[in-house]
Amino acid sequence: MAEHIKQGENFYKHRAIYRQYKNVKPKQRERFYETNRAAIVLFESARDYLYERFDKSKPLPLKKWKAEKAELAEKRAGLYLEYTRLKEETLRAEDIRRGVENLMREPERRTSQSVLR
Numbered sequence: 001m002a003e004h005i006k007q008g009e010n011f012y013k014h015r016a017i018y019r020q021y022k023n024v025k026p027k028q029r030e031r032f033y034e035t036n037r038a039a040i041v042l043f044e045s046a047r048d049y050l051y052e053r054f055d056k057s058k059p060l061p062l063k064k065w066k067a068e069k070a071e072l073a074e075k076r077a078g079l080y081l082e083y084t085r086l087k088e089e090t091l092r093a094e095d096i097r098r099g100v101e102n103l104m105r106e107p108e109r110r111t112s113q114s115v116l117r
Contacts, residue, residue, distance in 0.1 A: 001069055004053075007046040008062045014043035 017039040024032045033040060050060065 001065055001072075003049075005062065005065050005069065007049045008060045008065070010042045010046035011050055011060070012062070014039040014046070018043040 017036050021029065021032055021036065021040055050056075054060065
């Protein structure tokens with residue numbers, strides 16, 4: 001989704017320059033291209049990327065993608081907090097389990113030591 005957003009932004013940002021490039025007279029086109037090469041290449045790259053994946057006749061849902069990305073980032077942050085809480089809880093439970101096992105072994109050690117005496 002981040003790549004879709006990035007390419008969509010490049011598409012809209014550089015579209016005007018690309019349109020100018022297409023409308024420049026053929027004799028001046030090469031000079032215009034050299035002057036604006038980065039913007040033209042970024043637009044063409046974004047256009048190719050987006051047209052391979054989406055219907056060209058429909059506008060790009062850039063705002064929807066950004067909103068969805070923000071929502072997913074928020075959800076991810078919440079899940080990470082829950083993950084860390086559960087991880088800490090699991091570590092505490094493991095410590096308790098080890099403590100109980102040690103307490104249960106304690107009578108065995110006492111009886112084995114008393115037999116040896």
